[in-house]
Amino acid sequence: MTQILDVxxxxxxxxxxxxxxxxxxxALGLPDAELDAxxxxxxxxxxxxxxxxxxxxxxxxxxxxxxxxxxxxxxxxGLFDSPVRSAWLDVPSLVRAARETAATGATEFCIVxxxxxxxxxxxxxxxxxxxxxxxxxxINVACSLGMLTQAQVDELAAIGVHRYNHNLxxxxxxxxxxxxxxxxxxxxxTCEMVRKAGMELCCGGILGMGETVAQRAExxxxxxxLAPDEVPLNFLNPRPGTPFGDQQPxxxxxxxxxxxxxxxxxxxxxxxxAGGREITLGDLAxxxxxxxxxxxxxxxxxxxxxxxxxxxxxxxxxxxxxxxALAKDL
Amino acid sequence: MVHGAEDVFCDRCGADATTGAHxxxxxxxxxxxxxxxxxxxxxxxxxxxxxxxxxxxxxxxxHASR
Ligand code: SF4
Ligand SMILES: [Zn+2]
Ligand SMILES: [Zn+2]
Numbered sequence: 001m002t003q004i005l006d007v008x009x010x011x012x013x014x015x016x017x018x019x020x021x022x023x024x025x026x027a028l029g030l031p032d033a034e035l036d037a038x039x040x041x042x043x044x045x046x047x048x049x050x051x052x053x054x055x056x057x058x059x060x061x062x063x064x065x066x067x068x069x070x071x072x073x074x075x076x077x078g079l080f081d082s083p084v085r086s087a088w089l090d091v092p093s094l095v096r097a098a099r100e101t102a103a104t105g106a107t108e109f110c111i112v113x114x115x116x117x118x119x120x121x122x123x124x125x126x127x128x129x130x131x132x133x134x135x136x137x138x139i140n141v142a143c144s145l146g147m148l149t150q151a152q153v154d155e156l157a158a159i160g161v162h163r164y165n166h167n168l169x170x171x172x173x174x175x176x177x178x179x180x181x182x183x184x185x186x187x188x189x190t191c192e193m194v195r196k197a198g199m200e201l202c203c204g205g206i207l208g209m210g211e212t213v214a215q216r217a218e219x220x221x222x223x224x225x226l227a228p229d230e231v232p233l234n235f236l237n238p239r240p241g242t243p244f245g246d247q248q249p250x251x252x253x254x255x256x257x258x259x260x261x262x263x264x265x266x267x268x269x270x271x272x273x274a275g276g277r278e279i280t281l282g283d284l285a286x287x288x289x290x291x292x293x294x295x296x297x298x299x300x301x302x303x304x305x306x307x308x309x310x311x312x313x314x315x316x317x318x319x320x321x322x323x324x325a326l327a328k329d330l
Numbered sequence: 331m332v333h334g335a336e337d338v339f340c341d342r343c344g345a346d347a348t349t350g351a352h353x354x355x356x357x358x359x360x361x362x363x364x365x366x367x368x369x370x371x372x373x374x375x376x377x378x379x380x381x382x383x384x385x386x387x388x389x390x391x392x393h394a395s396r
Contacts, residue, residue, distance in 0.1 A: 061377075064377070083344065083373055085373050085376065086375075089379075101380050104380075300378050300379065300380050300381070303362075306361070
């Protein structure tokens with residue numbers, strides 16, 4: 001079984017060539033006794049191919065709830081009996097959130113909306129918000145606004161949105177069990193347009209939604225094929241009222257095995273801890289940051305809370321991992 | 331969570347807070363904002379931002395994390 005770690009050492013660490021799907025499946029199948037060795041190797045890969053810096057990001061929900069889509073993990077779908085009500089954040093509050101995020105040392109601020117894709121009202125709010133943040137706060141602005149038209153992609157790139165998030169969420173073979181209102185291909189289309197327009201692509205998903213280990217390997221390989229600049233990894237936090245509300249959070253060891261494996265599949269990507277790490281990993285999140293992860297979301301999420309940014313920042317200081325500085329090179 | 335004599339509904343699940351078990355709700359609330367007004371059980375309009383949250387009941391006003 002240790003063989004796959006030897007392969008990782010020469011192929012991924014040595015030559016920077018990521019694992020394929022079959023290799024990922026073997027890494028995900030390693031026993032608990034070899035988890036530490038897997039994480040250590042993933043950490044070495046991250047240090048060699050990405051460096052020791054950690055990218056810190058804050059996210060905020062510009063438009064919450066009432067989404068017409070039916071992603072079964074999501075408390076913001078208007079189709080489920082979720083307690084989350086629709087709400088809009090005004091531009092001054094958005095700028096305040098960006099300022100608070102920048103004050104933590106974060107270099108990324110992602111504006112998120114719960115929509116299938118933006119309508120004119122949302123685009124107008126984004127235009128005003130991005131301009132106001134650019135004028136007042138030193139931070140890179142990213143957006144996550146669902147599926148885009150070519151004109152919207154072009155406009156977001158033109159107004160200075162440097163990165164766009166659009167997740168594949170899960171393996172192609174499991175996607176129909178998670179979403180019925182749109183297709184995997186529609187998600188891929190937006191990702192491709194974002195890439196072609198010159199924005200950085202942020203594309204990841206959620207683990208622990210009932211997918212098999214083989215599907216987890218499939219998902220990692222499908223993400224790698226897109227070569228995203230960033231891969232945010234969420235762990236299912238079962239939300240009341242959603243179809244996945246009664247699922248159990250995935251185990252910490254499975255989550256860590258996945259983190260390390262995704263790093264071995266994508267040696268150079270920004271691999272970010274996103275939502276759900278508090279309930280899935282608790283204090284073991286630190287092991288993930290020494291196991292392949294090189295980016296974190298600090299502070300609260302869209303509808304749930306994170307631990308205070310100060311706790312993550314002191315964890316990074318304890319680990320002697322520098323926070324990536326702002327490079328306004330766009 | 332019960333805060334005072336007028337708070338009769340669980341602010342996480344919206345059920346009667348004076349009966350039943352809400353230990354899971356109390357635990358979950360460490361990582362969630364309130365969703366229901368504890369006085370009238372209306373679903374509140376909740377805004378989560380990186381550093382805090384606000385929750386507004388049309389009848390009973392706004393609660394905030396700070
Ligand atoms: S499209 Fe986004 S906001 Fe809408 S239900 Fe799916 S995950 Fe939730
Ligand atoms: Zn309750
Ligand atoms: Zn009320």
